[in-house]
Structures are given as C-alpha cells and as structure tokens.
Amino acid sequence: MTTVNILSGGAAQGLVRGLSEAFKAKTGFGIDGEFGAVGVMADKLRASTPADLVILTQALLAKLAAEKLVVPASIADVGRVETALAVRSHDPRVTVRTEADLREVLRSADAIYVPDTKASTAGQHVAKVLDQLGIAYELTSRLKIFPNGATAMRELATSTATRPIGCTQATEIIATDGIALSGSLPPGCELVTMYTAGVTTQAAHPNEASALIALLTGADHKELRQRVGFAG
Numbered sequence: 001m002t003t004v005n006i007l008s009g010g011a012a013q014g015l016v017r018g019l020s021e022a023f024k025a026k027t028g029f030g031i032d033g034e035f036g037a038v039g040v041m042a043d044k045l046r047a048s049t050p051a052d053l054v055i056l057t058q059a060l061l062a063k064l065a066a067e068k069l070v071v072p073a074s075i076a077d078v079g080r081v082e083t084a085l086a087v088r089s090h091d092p093r094v095t096v097r098t099e100a101d102l103r104e105v106l107r108s109a110d111a112i113y114v115p116d117t118k119a120s121t122a123g124q125h126v127a128k129v130l131d132q133l134g135i136a137y138e139l140t141s142r143l144k145i146f147p148n149g150a151t152a153m154r155e156l157a158t159s160t161a162t163r164p165i166g167c168t169q170a171t172e173i174i175a176t177d178g179i180a181l182s183g184s185l186p187p188g189c190e191l192v193t194m195y196t197a198g199v200t201t202q203a204a205h206p207n208e209a210s211a212l213i214a215l216l217t218g219a220d221h222k223e224l225r226q227r228v229g230f231a232g
Contacts, residue, residue: 004208006033007041008055009121010148010168011081011195012216014175014228016055019215026215027208036148039119045069051200052209055216057121058194065198074199074210076217079230083122083191085182086113086153086166086173093182094165102186103133111161112142115149115168122149122168125191132189148172153179169193171229181229195230 004023006016013035020031034041034049038056042064045051054061054070055078064070085094085105096102106112115123123145130136144159146152149168156166157178166179173181184190197216199209215221 001030002028002205003030003032004052004205004212005050006031006053006055007045007049007051008033008035009038009041009057009195010035010115010150011171012055012078013150014171015078015216015225015230018224018228019212019221023212023215027211029205029208031212035150037116037120037123040116045200050204052203052205053197053199053212055195055197058196061196061198069201070198071201074213076197076213078195078197078216079225080192080194081169081171081230082184083125083167083193084170084173084184086156086168086179087182088157088159088164089178089180093180095183096186098186099133099188102189103135105165106133106135106139109163109165110142111144111159111164112139113144113146113152113156113159113164113166115145115152116147117145120148121193122191126167129185129189150176169229174229
C-alpha cells in the first residue's frame with residue numbers, strides 16, 4: 001500500500017491513529033512516519049528525511065515555513081494540548097491547585113517520568129517548572145527522562161517505583177494503557193500548546209497530505225480530537 005509519510009510531535013499520535021481508517025477509505029493510502037519530540041522531528045525534516053506532512057507546534061511550523069520546508073498556504077491548526085500530570089492506573093490521583101501543591105506532589109514522588117527536557121515541548125516545560133519551583137537540583141536524581149512522552153508514559157505504566165508520577169502532553173497520557181490523566185498543572189505552571197499541520201515543500205504525495213490535514217482539522221472529527229486530548 002502506498003503511504004503518506006508524517007513527521008509529528010508525539011502529541012498527535014493518538015489522533016493520527018484514530019483517523020487511519022477514514023484516511024484509507026478516502027484516499028486508498030496508508031499512514032507511515034515517526035512521532036517524537038518536536039525538536040527532533042523538525043531537525044529530521046531539515047536533514048531531508050522524506051515526509052509529506054508535519055504536525056508540530058505552531059511556532060515550529062512557522063519556522064519551517066520561513067525556511068521554505070513547509071508550504072505556508074497548507075498550514076492549519078489541529079488543536080491545543082495541555083501539559084498534565086499522570087499516575088499509574090492503580091495509584092491514587094493527585095490534585096494540584098497551587099504551585100505549593102505541585103512542589104509537594106513532585107517532592108513526594110520517588111520517580112518522575114518525563115520526555116526529553118531539551119527537544120520536547122513538555123520536557124522543556126517540566127525543566128522550566130522545576131526551576132521555577134526551586135526544586136530542580138533536589139529532584140535531578142529522580143527524573144526518568146525518555147526520548148518522547150509516549151515512551152515516558154509506557155515506562156511509567158510499568159514502573160516499580162513506590163510513588164512515581166509523570167508529566168507530559170495530555171494526549172500522550174490518554175493514549176497509554178496502564179496510566180491515568182491525573183489533572184492539569186496549576187496556574188502559573190500551566191502550558192497549553194497549539195499543534196499545527198502543514199504539507200512539506202518536498203512532499204511526494206501533496207494532495208493526499210492535504211486530505212489528511214483536512215481530516216485532522218475537520219469539524220467531522222471534533223469529537224475524536226476531544227476524546228484523545230485536543231481542545232479547540
């Protein structure tokens with residue numbers, strides 16, 4: 001089967017998976033590609049990794065369009081995703097209403113599962129929040145850092161730690177078996193990121209890439225977007 005190739009932030013993996021059958025029915029094409037830290041995916045496109053479309057943060061898409069790697073007219077917003085907390089499904093949920101609550105919850109965890117703190121949207125934010133809370137140095141040895149949020153959440157699900165916690169994009173939490181979305185970050189620590197799709201300038205299948213963007217962003221699939229963790 002001919003496929004459309006994607007380079008995407010991990011936040012969109014569940015949504016893309018949910019649309020694969022509809023896309024195949026509409027175009028006859030399958031979907032292939034990579035999902036991971038947005039900075040890594042952008043650099044893969046810059047390094048000429050074959051891709052028909054990218055799904056990354058709005059800011060990164062703008063940069064790639066300026067670099068003439070993405071067709072500006074093709075860019076469309078998919079939806080906003082919050083960075084949130086996760087626990088194993090059998091563990092008590094945590095609620096954080098203030099920065100002090102978050103500081104206490106993180107301090108009480110014996111393992112903190114997060115994505116790449118340099119290349120991923122959520123990981124960069126976790127590093128910033130730990131600094132903001134004044135506990136970055138204290139918790140360094142407890143951080144369990146993985147290449148992307150999906151991997152971090154799978155590792156959290158099988159963690160043998162006593163009181164582990166995770167922090168990444170809500171979509172990656174919802175898409176992972178064995179863990180549960182445990183709530184938003186408190187005011188002053190929150191992050192909501194707009195994810196955006198665009199056709200690459202070197203796309204082998206630009207028409208099919210555009211058709212996939214229409215599915216990703218269309219009103220017909222608003223309920224699916226909300227179910228996997230996107231907000232309008």
